[in-house]
Amino acid sequence: MATLIQQIINGLSLGSVYALIAVGYSLVYSILLFSNFAHGGFLVIGGYFCYGSLRLLGAGIWTAGALALIGAGFAAVLTERLAYRPIRERTNVTLYLLIASMGMNIVIENIFVIIVGGRFRALPPVIPTTPVSVMGLATTSAFDLISLLSAVVFLGALQLFLSKTRWGLAIRAAAYDLRTAGLMGVNVNLLISIVFFVAGFLAAVGGIFLSVRYTLYPQLGAITIKAFVAAVIGGLGSLPGAVIGSLILGLAEMLTAGFISSQMRDLVVFSLLVITLLVKPTGLFGKSVSEKV
Numbered sequence: 001m002a003t004l005i006q007q008i009i010n011g012l013s014l015g016s017v018y019a020l021i022a023v024g025y026s027l028v029y030s031i032l033l034f035s036n037f038a039h040g041g042f043l044v045i046g047g048y049f050c051y052g053s054l055r056l057l058g059a060g061i062w063t064a065g066a067l068a069l070i071g072a073g074f075a076a077v078l079t080e081r082l083a084y085r086p087i088r089e090r091t092n093v094t095l096y097l098l099i100a101s102m103g104m105n106i107v108i109e110n111i112f113v114i115i116v117g118g119r120f121r122a123l124p125p126v127i128p129t130t131p132v133s134v135m136g137l138a139t140t141s142a143f144d145l146i147s148l149l150s151a152v153v154f155l156g157a158l159q160l161f162l163s164k165t166r167w168g169l170a171i172r173a174a175a176y177d178l179r180t181a182g183l184m185g186v187n188v189n190l191l192i193s194i195v196f197f198v199a200g201f202l203a204a205v206g207g208i209f210l211s212v213r214y215t216l217y218p219q220l221g222a223i224t225i226k227a228f229v230a231a232v233i234g235g236l237g238s239l240p241g242a243v244i245g246s247l248i249l250g251l252a253e254m255l256t257a258g259f260i261s262s263q264m265r266d267l268v269v270f271s272l273l274v275i276t277l278l279v280k281p282t283g284l285f286g287k288s289v290s291e292k293v
Contacts, residue, residue, distance in 0.1 A: 008255075018249055042108075
């Protein structure tokens with residue numbers, strides 16, 4: 001019983017980190033209808049910003065974290081401005097944006113390989129990993145509880161932003177029809193920049209926690225493929241779906257590792273993806289869109 005509770009907590013913790021990344025995928029998709037595969041690069045940028053601030057500047061975790069989140073957010077905006085906007089202004093074929101995002105992911109990854117090298121780096125022990133008793137029923141890591149609570153705070157803040165602010169409401173309107181939102185007076189380019197900033201900001205949060213959970217290296221962004229899988233399972237473009245899909249994936253991974261074999265984690269994850277696409281191609285919360293000919 002203790003092992004089950006521990007694996008559930010670990011799964012929720014990992015799933016919450018996936019959720020921070022997955023909502024970025026869904027947020028961008030809801031506006032531009034393409035999957036931004038450079039999203040993993042923003043995660044890596046956040047991790048290295050945090051590492052550099054802690055190691056080189058001697059900053060505290062709060063300052064380093066803030067610099068990482070803001071830096072990754074602006075990097076996402078810059079990526080959209082330089083790589084995606086010129087394509088958007090010339091054509092509405094989203095396949096070109098998809099290909100450009102793959103290229104940008106490789107560019108970001110190799111920039112860090114050239115600048116800092118490809119070796120693994122450990123963040124200083126700024127987030128406690130000491131064992132914590134959960135109501136005397138099981139023992140888990142303080143890190144897992146902190147990452148879970150942090151994700152709840154950031155996702156809650158995102159929900160408040162989308163439901164209570166002028167730009168948040170504009171983003172929700174644009175998710176229904178971007179062109180109509182522009183005709184109603186919304187500055188579409190600024191709105192898209194805000195969406196990318198938020199996506200990069202949240203990816204950096206996930207990057208910091210994943211850098212502590214594992215280690216930091218230029219290819220760390222590859223792990224975002226699981227967050228993308230979670231977004232697809234939940235329904236691309238649906239933020240609640242991204243969160244639910246991420247929690248399902250995190251629990252599936254940890255329960256598989258705890259009770260079957262850690263070598264089967266990826267098998268279970270991608271099997272869930274295939275089953276979802278076979279049973280409900282739009283995902284749990286996704287909506288099918290009729291294509292006009």
